[in-house]
Amino acid sequence: MLSMQNISMVYRTDTVETHALRQFNLDVGEGEFVAITGPSGSGKTTFLNIAGLLEKFTSGRYELDGKDVSSLSDAATSRVRNEKIGFVFQGFNLIPDLNVFDNVDVPLRYRGFNGAERKQRIERVLDMVGLASRQKHLPAQLSGGQQQRVAIARALAGEPRFLLADEPTGNLDSQMAMSIMELIQEINRGGTTIIMVTHDPTLANLAGRNVHIRDGRVSDSDADTQLAEVAVG
Template sequence: MLKMENIAKVYRTDVVETHALKEFSLEVNEGDFVAVTGPSGSGKTTFLNIAGLLETYSAGRYFLDGNDVSGISDAARSRVRNEKIGFIFQGFNLIPDLSLFDNVDVPLRYRGFSSKERKQRIEQSLDTVGLSNRMRHLPAQLSGGQQQRVAIARALAGSPRFLLADEPTGNLDSKMANSVMTLLQEINQQGTTIVMVTHDPGLAAQAKRNIHVRDGQVSELHEVNTEHTRDVVNG
């Protein structure tokens, strides 16, 4: 599903060169639920950005759904993001001036679905997250947890192959966080691959696999349910 081989990402300024990822290798299989943990500055967000084709990388190869996406054009990256990846952001990233319906509609319009199909998908995905009765509300009229549910509905509406979640519960209290986590687990059980970056070890423990990132490299892979832990030596 997702395979990274020796990915490197270097940020350069006039005076500083920062190696955000170094020989970063990882494989995520279809149906996985992977939690990525690590301290601040370890490279988690850079990994997420590259996995989601939000950023390019300096070296290495990246296969998404079996296709090498290294060096594809900006427009092609947009298409892949739109068709194959669903994003859930820490700050929800809903558009404040649009209703829930129109928010969920945003990626579907870029996809080119017909109006009828978009409506059907929006209603279905909002129903999945339990907000179908509030379609005409604005994000500001909802609680944080509900807003994140809308963001999940937006991510799901296009039937992506996998979800990328960036601290999806970071802005939520524990009750709302658990509710969102339960929803993600349900989505995963229905076959969607999920990669989630989180600070919270408790939430990470609810994923199927844990990956610990340190200094831009995968330092540890942990199968949560099999108690099998192994160190991965990169280079």
């Protein structure tokens, strides 16, 4: 599903070179639920940006769904993001001036679906996240948990092959966080591949596999979710 080989990412200024990822290797299989953990500055966000095709990397090879995506044009990259990847952001990233329906509609319009198809998809995913009755609400009229559910609905409406979640519960209290995690697990059980970046060991434990990043490299990876053994720091 996702294969990164020797990915390096170097940020350069006139005087400084920062190696955000060094010879980074990772393979994620179809239907996996992988948690990415690591301390601040370890390269988690850079990995997420590259995995989600939000940023170009300096060197290496990245295959997504069996295709090399390292040399795609900007428009082609946008299309891959739209069709194959769903994003869930820590801060929800809902558009404050659009109501719930229109927020979920955003990626579907870029996909070019007709009105009827979009409506059917939006209603289905909002029903799935339990917000079917809040279609006309603005984000500001929803709780944090509800906003993240809208963001998840938006990510799922296009039926992506995999979901990238960046600290999806980072701005939520523990009760809401667990509720969101249950929803993400349920999505994974439905067959969607999920990569979740998190600081929280408890949440990482809920993933099928945990990958720990340190200094831009995979420092440890397990398949049995024993996060304690790859303890942070």
